[in-house]
């Protein structure tokens with residue numbers, strides 16, 4: 001710099017010298033000359049040829065002494081004594097010598113002695129641009145609010161330049177920027193003050209500080225400059241509202257979310273600084289209380305948490321208006337909606353409601369009859385609310401969906417029968433399609449009401465009753481019962497006997513039936529000997545409308561009682577008593593048939609089974625009576641000593657429980673062989689005639705008895721077949737070896753025991769009362785005494 005400066009000055013020296021203007025002022029006593037030099041000339045630089053200019057003889061210099069009067073010890077100028085040239089003795093700084101005066105003149109006084117001659121020389125020091133403008137500081141920090149208005153001014157320190165005139169500060173320049181421009185206030189006196197003017201408002205958020213460089217320039221050519229770095233810090237003003245980071249806040253939340261669940265976190269940012277940029281969150285004023293009960297907003301973090309029960313069924317969507325405010329003194333606020341969509345969870349079981357219900361349905365209802373209407377509801381939505389309803393299996397009911405949503409009818413699907421099942425518990429299950437699915441169950445009881453669809457049923461069909469003859473007139477002989485599977489009056493039975501005219505009607509006229517209980521009364525005693533069996537029908541009618549009835553055939557079998565005593569058929573005397581006289585030849589051999597007592601008993605079975613015995617006899621060694629046949633035979637031949645007449649009293653006894661008997665008296669006369677023979681011929685022919693008529697009579701009796709027996713067998717078989725299990729029946733092969741009954745069949749029915757008596761193998765007997773069999777009613781305890789009887 002100095003080198004360069006030195007070179008510059010050397011160049012300029014010529015130019016300075018060249019520029020010396022010689023002004024000579026001539027006055028009376030002295031002349032004045034004036035030189036102009038630039039400041040800062042090098043030591044020894046020639047100012048001017050002062051001697052010549054003053055018109056002094058050069059030779060006089062040494063002789064007379066020529067000097068410059070100067071007060072200072074170090075004079076600025078010197079005169080060369082040899083050639084009279086004025087030169088610069090030391091570097092002259094104009095600013096030092098003249099300070100800020102506009103014309104810097106240094107007045108020199110030269111003295112030439114002998115004679116004293118005083119000359120005045122003025123040297124004008126001309127300014128040179130040797131200083132750059134400078135600012136008092138190199139850096140400057142300014143603070144400006146971003147709210148500062150356009151045109152705001154800010155005065156800066158002026159730059160200083162010691163040079164004067166045109167070399168002083170002439171202009172300022174501001175570095176390129178958008179916001180500021182420079183204004184310069186000229187106060188004259190070479191003093192120019194720069195003023196920073198805001199030409200475009202500041203935005204701290206855009207740029208927090210602005211770096212400017214202010215340059216001051218002087219008027220030199222080239223100009224010299226000085227700089228100051230200006231930093232403008234923009235101070236914050238709460239001019240930015242918080243901004244939410246998302247345009248839309250939308251979130252799904254499961255219902256029944258536990259308390260404290262974070263739903264969403266909202267986030268708003270504020271570009272401002274400090275408290276102007278500190279954001280707090282809150283619910284907007286229009287958020288209802290019921291929403292505030294369920295959600296809470298953390299004012300600092302913006303988290304929305306669950307604080308209440310979230311029920312999809314109550315509210316499917318929440319729209320919360322949220323505010324974000326900063327903490328500036330005039331707080332700015334932004335609102336945003338947060339949409340919380342509640343997701344349905346399958347938390348509601350379907351509900352079954354029976355809206356109408358017929359609690360009794362007639363059993364004759366046709367399939368498809370509606371029994372109940374049910375309404376199935378599920379508060380959930382979607383699959384969680386989609387309900388499948390079903391009815392329990394195995395019942396004759398089904399569910400049919402109705403036109404209305406969620407409505408079902410319970411209808412019958414097949415015919416009902418109250419008698420099979422009178423009540424149904426229908427279990428209706430409603431199940432939703434959620435995962436896991438929920439279901440509910442409802443049971444309804446359906447009662448099947450009775451319809452008169454069953455006719456009465458007799459306990460037996462046909463009935464067979466065994467009635468002992470000689471019953472007490474007016475007493476109940478037997479009873480029939482019928483049952484009806486229906487209910488109440490449909491099952492209330494009344495009985496009556498069918499009387500449809502004809503012969504049987506006469507018989508039936510003495511039979512009555514109690515319409516309520518089916519007891520049958522006979523107004524008359526039965527007589528086995530006149531009527532052995534008959535049949536009639538009883539109708540049972542229920543009281544339903546229309547009523548139903550059914551009939552049953554009743555077979556009545558009259559049982560014999562031992563009410564007939566044996567009747568002696570032979571011998572019979574003229575006056576009707578059982579007496580007879582037999583004559584036999586004296587010479588008969590032993591074993592000769594004398595006669596045969598014949599008897600008849602109208603009863604049957606044991607009651608009619610006759611046994612013969614000798615009640616009285618004159619000589620036991622002579623005659624024997626066959627117990628079964630009544631034949632009287634000789635035991636031995638007669639001897640001379642035997643009497644001629646013998647009397648035999650024969651007891652004929654039936655086998656009834658209380659047996660009845662008759663007696664016959666036979667007088668046997670022993671005659672001489674010849675007359676006896678003749679007599680016996682006559683007798684036998686008479687006897688044959690008698691025998692023939694008896695035989696005929698017996699055939700008829702036997703025929704009817706066998707018919708009755710056959711009927712009895714058939715009836716018993718039918719009874720056996722129709723009720724095989726109810727009776728502990730068993731056939732017992734009775735090998736009763738008392739010699740009277742060869743085979744009999746005992747049949748047990750209830751507490752009665754029936755005995756079928758088979759034909760007896762009685763050789764040669766004329767009257768075989770039990771030969772066609774009969775049915776005897778033997779009470780159980782009679783068995784032992786039965787044996788005794790024979």
Ligand SMILES: *[C@@H]1O[C@H](CO)[C@@H](O)[C@H](O)[C@H]1NC(C)=O
Nearest residue numbers: 245265266267268269301302
């Ligand atoms: C909010 O958003 C800003 C800017 O995106 C981010 O820096 C900040 O971490 C977010 N705050 C939260 C709590 O997410």
Ligand SMILES: *[C@@H]1O[C@H](CO)[C@@H](O)[C@H](O)[C@H]1NC(C)=O
Nearest residue numbers: 498500537539549550551552
């Ligand atoms: C008895 O019942 C039968 C069928 O069970 C019927 O055919 C008959 O006509 C009935 N008799 C009377 C008299 O009602």
Ligand SMILES: *[C@@H]1O[C@H](CO)[C@@H](O)[C@H](O)[C@H]1NC(C)=O
Nearest residue numbers: 656657658777778779782785
């Ligand atoms: C048989 O007689 C006894 C008493 O002698 C009597 O108790 C019983 O009932 C009678 N049995 C019949 C079937 O008549």
Ligand SMILES: *[C@H]1O[C@@H](CO)[C@H](O)[C@@H](O)[C@@H]1NC(C)=O
Nearest residue numbers: 573574575576577578579580
């Ligand atoms: C018939 O009657 C009985 C009594 O009833 C007599 O005892 C018999 O002698 C009498 N007989 C004759 C043949 O008359």
